[in-house]
Amino acid sequence: MDRRDFLKNLGAAGGTLLLASPWLSAFADVEHTRHSKARIGVVGPGSRGRFLMSFLKNNPKAEVVALCDIYRPSIDEALKMYPQARVYTDYRQLLEDKEVDAVLIATPLDVHFPVAMAAFEAGKHVFCEKTLGITIDECYKMYHKHLDTGRVFFSGQQRLFDPRYIKVMELVHAGTFGDIEGIRAYWFRNGDWRRPVPSPELERLINWRLYKEHSKGLMTELACHQIQVGSWALRQIPNRVMGHGAITYWKDGREVDDNVSCIYVFDNGVKLTYESIISNKFYGLEEQILGHLGTVEPEKGKYYFETIEPAPGFLQMVNDIEHKLFDAIPFAGTSWAPETANENHGEFILGKRPQGDGTSQMLDAFVEAVITGKQPPRIAEEGYYASALCLLGYDAIEQERILTFPDEYKLNYLNHHNPTTA
Amino acid sequence: MYPFPHLYKRLDARHSICYVWFEAMHTRVDMALCHLPEAQACGLAAAMRDEILRIARFADRFNPESELSRLNREASRHEIKLSAELHAIISHCMDCHRRTAGAFDITVQSTPHIPHTIDHVLCNPHTGTIRFTRPGVTIDLCGYIKGYALDQVHRLLKQSPCSDALISLGNSSVLACGNHPGGQGWPIVLPGQAGRSVTLSGQCLTTSGNTEGHYHLIDPCTGHATSSTIPTSVITPDGSTGEVLSTALAVADEAQRQFIARSFQGQFSLA
Numbered sequence A: 001m002d003r004r005d006f007l008k009n010l011g012a013a014g015g016t017l018l019l020a021s022p023w024l025s026a027f028a029d030v031e032h033t034r035h036s037k038a039r040i041g042v043v044g045p046g047s048r049g050r051f052l053m054s055f056l057k058n059n060p061k062a063e064v065v066a067l068c069d070i071y072r073p074s075i076d077e078a079l080k081m082y083p084q085a086r087v088y089t090d091y092r093q094l095l096e097d098k099e100v101d102a103v104l105i106a107t108p109l110d111v112h113f114p115v116a117m118a119a120f121e122a123g124k125h126v127f128c129e130k131t132l133g134i135t136i137d138e139c140y141k142m143y144h145k146h147l148d149t150g151r152v153f154f155s156g157q158q159r160l161f162d163p164r165y166i167k168v169m170e171l172v173h174a175g176t177f178g179d180i181e182g183i184r185a186y187w188f189r190n191g192d193w194r195r196p197v198p199s200p201e202l203e204r205l206i207n208w209r210l211y212k213e214h215s216k217g218l219m220t221e222l223a224c225h226q227i228q229v230g231s232w233a234l235r236q237i238p239n240r241v242m243g244h245g246a247i248t249y250w251k252d253g254r255e256v257d258d259n260v261s262c263i264y265v266f267d268n269g270v271k272l273t274y275e276s277i278i279s280n281k282f283y284g285l286e287e288q289i290l291g292h293l294g295t296v297e298p299e300k301g302k303y304y305f306e307t308i309e310p311a312p313g314f315l316q317m318v319n320d321i322e323h324k325l326f327d328a329i330p331f332a333g334t335s336w337a338p339e340t341a342n343e344n345h346g347e348f349i350l351g352k353r354p355q356g357d358g359t360s361q362m363l364d365a366f367v368e369a370v371i372t373g374k375q376p377p378r379i380a381e382e383g384y385y386a387s388a389l390c391l392l393g394y395d396a397i398e399q400e401r402i403l404t405f406p407d408e409y410k411l412n413y414l415n416h417h418n419p420t421t422a
Numbered sequence B: 001m002y003p004f005p006h007l008y009k010r011l012d013a014r015h016s017i018c019y020v021w022f023e024a025m026h027t028r029v030d031m032a033l034c035h036l037p038e039a040q041a042c043g044l045a046a047a048m049r050d051e052i053l054r055i056a057r058f059a060d061r062f063n064p065e066s067e068l069s070r071l072n073r074e075a076s077r078h079e080i081k082l083s084a085e086l087h088a089i090i091s092h093c094m095d096c097h098r099r100t101a102g103a104f105d106i107t108v109q110s111t112p113h114i115p116h117t118i119d120h121v122l123c124n125p126h127t128g129t130i131r132f133t134r135p136g137v138t139i140d141l142c143g144y145i146k147g148y149a150l151d152q153v154h155r156l157l158k159q160s161p162c163s164d165a166l167i168s169l170g171n172s173s174v175l176a177c178g179n180h181p182g183g184q185g186w187p188i189v190l191p192g193q194a195g196r197s198v199t200l201s202g203q204c205l206t207t208s209g210n211t212e213g214h215y216h217l218i219d220p221c222t223g224h225a226t227s228s229t230i231p232t233s234v235i236t237p238d239g240s241t242g243e244v245l246s247t248a249l250a251v252a253d254e255a256q257r258q259f260i261a262r263s264f265q266g267q268f269s270l271a
């Protein structure tokens, strides 16, 4: 789905889409902002930073005007995309650049907080890659700095903008799959998670993911995306978490676990289980949403119903009607043979195999918000809780204790209330 | 929460389509209800589902608890007093047997089935009772009650604010009301007719025929399953007549066809 289709579809069913995903209102002013430009400075144009830049490059309303990195090869690669960008080696200098409206932070996790706080102080809008901070306390301070300065604040939770996930949540919230009874999220890979290091003293700069001073490992790098799917589906923040983690396979001097498992418990007893192992990749990644009437697998882009599947002819008709086609409805045969319906292959959520992952739409939304200066509803809160929850899981693993979401870190959001900030 | 899965698509502020599906009467039921708020569409679908299940409960010969099963078990021993509804259904089917020159026959499942088995069913309109004058008579309403259920569902639909709907019972009995959201009537591809389609509005399309490897249509004259897999589809104002005619025409010989054409003149067209 290209950007225009995405916006068109948004218009067609705007009302319900905005209920499930209110941050999509970021696109409300697309016409008015047609001739404006968001001037963006990228801090940490490493692999993710440059991937994000490749999408900005496609958006005529965005211009990367400044780059900052402490590793020259990252700068050199980034300059290939934006040769005119001014180059800095200290993010504080970049923040003094008056021509920069917004910063995009794609540094290792431990560097997010100082850059984001200084950026808000300098009056810049902030797009910060997930996980926001390396502790819940950092995330909380970043969120409040955003509120205090009134600057736009996005985090790299691209699923929030993935048409597939948006559609899934619309269906889930409409009760299509019944009561949500559980979420099973997992990410399985088979690899050491290392990158080649040209010289030994660069180990921690390049393989920062493996060291606790820079990252919290699988929980902050992978789980952060997937736990958010659970609270989005249930429109609730889970308040308790227990877990365990260990290094079971990659005993190569790394500090972070290569095998983690957490159980997040919602107030109604529904659980989100999270599992990540990086020495077996068979099941890949998924966030299975289990309802009493059906199941959704948003990563695969498919849904399934518990009893009987929808009839292909009707489904086709309903999808065509949604896409404004008028065609004859085929009826399969004179009588339905239940024997053939046992294999449950599921149906594609958007009627076809998934494409893209929302990153491009997320950046387009950020660019719109930078130009209008308007923070779309709930996006900062979703980012905050995605980060806080994966960090709480990490803490539960480290402490081997059942942890409760700390009152002092609650926002006034969904089932959470914080009397001190109300 | 809704008792069945459904998909609700909003097309614009006033237009929507709600697709509901579930199992009933040993088959699948699919309903597309247009332009109602989601809760209302699901409420209407639930009422229609309840109605279909209610009919299935008394008229299902495979359910030993049903009123029809009791009739089949006991009517050869003594006279059975039936509910007014089941009595009326059976009387109507027997009338249709006459009007189709014997091609539509609700006793083909009897053991043995010999020509005129149906004459062993004595229907008393005054007492509301039925008696079989021979053991082994079995009344089977399987196809017919789909059409009948479609008619009852149609009645509920007419009482509701929904005027545009498409309802299918097992793909073989289809009711189309009002219009498809994209145009006039509901265009439907005819089963087994190489993509040929008809446009229906306020009508039923009923199809009878064997599916490959599954020969369930019995010729009342021979008592044997027919082997033709060419489906017969008829368009009628109501579902019951559709069931009677599609079943009868699927097994009728030329003389019976001409008889049916005369006795149901103006009440159907062949699709």
Ligand SMILES: NC(=O)c1ccc[n+]([C@@H]2O[C@H](COP(=O)([O-])OP(=O)(O)OC[C@H]3O[C@@H](n4cnc5c(N)ncnc54)[C@H](O)[C@@H]3O)[C@@H](O)[C@H]2O)c1
Pocket: A043, A044, A045, A046, A047, A048, A049, A068, A069, A070, A071, A074, A091, A105, A106, A107, A108, A109, A111, A129, A130, A131, A156, A157, A158, A205, A206, A220, A221
């Ligand atoms: N949203 C997603 O799906 C997704 C995917 C991958 C990575 N990420 C996130 O993006 C971030 C970066 O990941 P990556 O894979 O690109 O890492 P990377 O190591 O490839 O890039 C990080 C860059 O930051 C630079 N850097 C380090 N310290 C710096 C400092 N003090 N000032 C300026 N630059 C500094 C590094 O030199 C490097 O160029 C992480 O937070 C990661 O979690 C998000």
